[in-house]
Amino acid sequence: MTKTSNKAIKRVIILGIDGAGTFIREAQTPYLDILLAGGVQTCQARTVYPSNSGECWGSLLHGVMPQRHESHVHIQMNRSFPADSLAPSIFRILREARPDSSMAAFVSWQPIVTGIIEEIDGMKKYAAPDEELVPAIGVYLRSNPALELLFVQLDDVDAAGHRHGYGEDSAEYLRAITRADKQIGEISKALLEVGMLEDSLLIITTDHGGGGLDTFNHGSDAPRDMTIFWGCRGPGINPEANLPGLSIMDTAAVALHALGLPIPRDWDAKLPAGLLD
Known part of the structure; x- marks a missing residue:
């Protein structure tokens, strides 16, 4: 489960932990430790401002x-996010390149599936509290082998x-990270059970941190708000890759490249050098 495989990448799975920043390293995360042992990770990635x-x-x-x-x-x-936007999501790019592709988004924050991801025919969208997402994902995986x-x-x-409060001094916050780690473990177990x-290519990241200027908030350009965790594992991943200057945006470039699709030339996202063979 911890070794990088020689198989080709058949799908991309992005697991996002909202608001965890780099504080993942301060919490107990045994499942992340196992999942990423054969991959690559950094606590020096940057998100966008605000x-x-x-x-x-x-x-x-x-x-x-x-x-x-x-x-x-x-x-x-x-x-809703406009279907004709000049800044399409990776879902829309994949759908236009491969019209029969199977794709899904399972989120707790409902605006993601309306204001961020376009309405795409045939795409599965599901919004529910965290504790309901994990079993729903398992059901979906078992019935969608072509994902x-x-x-x-x-x-x-x-x-x-x-x-x-955000950060290493907030016991409740760190416990929430550990619960999210367990949920990621349950998702990975479901992936293992269905042979996926x-x-x-499994990418695990967060969108932002917190506590930069306000212990109970985020949004600033302070390092505690802007610095994030980013990690991945899968076929062709170079575990020795150095990821200086990695941006949250680069996740989109990694996903498209792994799916065999070209990265738009006008994107701000870049494929990290040396990450994928």
Whole structure:
């Protein structure tokens, strides 16, 4: 389970822990430790400014800066992300390249599946509290063996930060990270049971940190808000890769490359050198 396989990548799975920043390293995360033992990880990745979920998840899924995708604007105005936007998400790019592709997004923060991801025919979208997402993902995986792209967002860590404070001094916040780690372990177990774990590119990251200027908030350009954890494992991953300057946006470039699709030339996202064979 910890070794990088020689198999080709058949799908990309992005697991997002909202609001965890780099504080993952301060919490007990045994499942992440096992999953990423044969992969690569960094606690020096950077998110986008302002370090809020709409801007950050939008840049992760669209590969461009917030002022270009404007997901946060669509969320604030309670409108769907436009299907004809000049900043398409990785879901729309995959659908246009392979019309029969199977894709899904399971999130706790519902605006992601409306204001950040376009309405795409045949795409599975599911929004529910964290504890309901994991079993729903298991059901979906068992009935969709042709899956090519899955995005998951867990929200309870960010909620704990807002309620109890972000950072290493907040016991409730760290416990929330450990619960999210267990949920990721349950998702990985489901992937293993359906035979999808070893031939998937699995990316685990967070959108922002917190406690930079306000113990109970985020959004600033302070390092505690802007610095994030990012890790991945899967076929062709170089465990010795150095990831200087990695941006949350680069997740989109990694996903497209792993799916065999070209990275748009006008993207702000770049493929990290030496990450994938």
